[in-house]
Amino acid sequence: MAKEKPDLVYGTLDMLVLKALQHEPRHGLGIADRIQQISDEVLNVEQGSLYPALYRLEAEGWISAEWGSSENKRKARYYKLTAAGRKQLTAEMDHWSRVTAAINQVLAKA
């Protein structure tokens, strides 16, 4: 599958990460897999670029992290959405839909 232009994706990376963590805690590799999965392989981000986003989100207090062990008995750092994070996710999603609606409207008019 072709990679879509990455710029737009990086701008919304925070929101995608929060969404990926909505239902259960995951580790870094797991988050990358999840995003790929639910976008039907369209969004294929550079895996390492998750980490600055993850640390930023952690610093803001929207996700929390702790060490645990993964499926194949390997050590991994698991991230979890916090209550503030959930609120932030909802806010960002609202913002996103408003912005895209406006852009679509502009594009629809000739």
Added chain:
Amino acid sequence: MAEEMRLHLEGLAERHAAAGLSPKEARDAALRQFGHVEGLKEQSRDQRRVGWVEDLFRDFVYAIRSLRSNPGFTAVAVFTLALAIGLNSTTFFLIDKLFICPVAPVDRGHVVTIHTGRKQADGQRSFRAFSFAEFIAIAQAADVFDRVAAVQLSTAAVGRDEDVKTLLVCLVSQDYFSVFGAVPASGRFFRAEETQPNAAQSAAVLSYTFWQKLGGRPDVVGSRITINRRDYTIIGVAPRGFSGANSVAGPEVWLPLGVASAVVRGWTGAEDLSDARVRPLALIGRLLPHLTVNAANARLPDIDARLNASPLSDPDGARQLLVKLPPRLDLSFVWPSDQPWVDESIRTSLGLAMMVLLVASLNLANLLLVRGMTRRKEIAVRLSLGASRGRVVRQLLTEGALLALMGAAAGGIICWWTGQLLTGFFQHIMAGGATSFNLEIEVDPPLLIATLFFCLTATLLFALGPALQATKLDLIEQLKLQPGAASRAGRWNRLFSLQHCLVMGQLALSVMLLFCAGLFVRSNQDESRTDATYLGFQTEREFVAHVNYELTDSCTPDQLKSRQRALLARVRAITGVERASLSSLVPYSTFNWDIRLVSAEQTSTAAAAAHRETVTSVRSLFTAVTDGYFQMLEIPLRRGRDFTPTEAVEGRGRPVAIISEELARTLFGDVDPIGRCLQGAEPGEREIEVVGVVRGPRNDGDWEQRPWPRIYRPLGQVLVPDTYVHVKIAPGTIPGPMLTQLGREMRALDPRTPVLSLQPLAEIVASNVNRVARFLTADIFAISGGLVLILALIGVYGVKAHTVALRTREIGIRIALGARRQEVLALILRQAVVQILVSVAVGGALALAAGRVLSSVLIKISPDDPAALLTSTGLLSTASLVAALVPALRAARTDPTITLRTE
């Protein structure tokens, strides 16, 4: 975080391996998928909020490493800071303690001395001490004073048998200690019933240092001490460092006024304070809170009116009260002391210290500038690796801050050490004296912190400039650049680059400072002189023994005279004694005896015309001596004759006196005083005939140009039980055994009269309190001057070494192309010489200007003093030249092959 990423990569690699790739290919694919690991790590780190604390710590560690790898630079910078901070702190501390800090907490009211003055015919005001009744009346003036205390200074023999010493004691009223807000270190202070006239309650308060000298036992309160052969109970100990208003020295023992009659003997026997005509007291008090000295003086005329109308009024005429801040260096304060030199000295010392700090700052600025330039390449690399500009600047500033901290720590140590040195030195000098030395020179934390703060700010400011400049680089250019090629075109540009301007500024300032310091040292230099020409009397081979006949059982005046006569004869008979004489006081001692004198003619004319207040009285120093005194001390007799043995020892004949030239001039004008009469200013005094005029020897109070007027009377004609035996030993005699014999003979003659002390005259002169205080001031200037010189040298050497190092490549090329070593040397030195000449010229001009400003404070030195100017400019030029020569020589000796190969 690194581990997390590693695990992520491993997970990816595993998947690829599971898909069939070889382990190496799997790893490569994982890395490609992941992205640039290091850059991501950096980005991630930046995201973390807690970053700045970690950064600071890391900056700190890096700064330590970088400073350690540059020991030369670090040592010089820290040394500069340490000297500046340490010695300036000591200077500030000394000035504060000696002159500025208030005698007692000011919020509860100013402590002032109270004086009573009367205008004389010549426009001058004359002052006198107070009687006890006057003291009580003034103490009741509740609209001006919160409390008033009375003080009388005296000497007394403290101790018993062999341990007897003459010490300064202070008789005080019960409010004395509370005027200063002092709290006893042990025991209590005096109560009202002990300080009433003739109360005769034997209580004593010791000074803290005296208590320590006696062993510092905790049970000292309640024990007994012998003073003038009477036992006193010690009721308390004064707090540490307390010496009344004096900054430096004070009495060892305080006694209540009630025992004045036992301790103080006037001319005619015991003193009775309840007599209204007896006036020995000096007053010191505390104003009401929030009342300034001027406001207090404005309220005094009311009190004057009351006093002048009451029975306490003075028959000599109306008097006015005056209050002033207490003198810090005088022990006695009957006369208000005008010490204008004190204010000027304070200002100049502070100015000097500020300047030293400035010079040190310039030095530091230069060092940091140089360092910034050396590290250009390194900074360029860091910037290209991705460090933000702010980050690099922060790191440079951290380095500067670390330097400042290290400098401050070292400075604190220097401050402490200097303090110990000075305290020990002065305590040693004063140990033989009769006063307690109370100036404790210690590290004052607020002062240290203030200086640290200043240096920290200065360092950061100076580090900021180079930091900003260094980070504002064109990266490619910098990476390519050889350090030497950084010099821009044009000789003038190179000569007056920022760095060189800083150094020249520093040199110019240093010249000015050295000059000022030199002026002051020379001005105060005289104070340390002990040669006969300066003092006006000879101290070589002179020794003084002290006996006090009051301490034996009471004797009649005739018995006293015969004992003194016998003593003199006995001492003169000892082999090895060239001359001997008795006197009532030692010249240049801390203690003085002054009386007011008037011309007899003037008095009788004025009395006849009932104009007593127009009579001019002259305050004079009084000494009673025997014949041969002037010859022994080599005090020149200008006119008339010396006392005859009949007058001097037996006391027969008309009352006569020998006066100093100054007294002659003041009392009698240009008329020959021989044959004229004078008398004491108090009514009812006898007329005394003047038979000789001497050139008055110097006294310690001679700050101003005019020496004190002096009067000498024959010992036999006045009653002075307190006797000093002056002995001049023959040349070639060893003092030790002869003095032992002297002591033995004196004790054999009169076993009941203890020999209180026996020391060289030179030692007595050296332990004079005022002289010691002046020493301290002169020391401050000398220290500052030396400091300035060292700093200037460091600055010049540092800059020169660096600029020469920058040109190493150029020099290597020149030598390789055939230049001779001397030519290279000349090339480098030419620049240095021009810079030094310019700086010294500017500095010289500044120095002369500064001299003008200081001219009001200088004594006997002209503000254009050529010696000081020559020394300062010469010293600085030579030193700078040498400092520039060393790196230049080193450069000229470089092997071009080595320099051309290295970068």
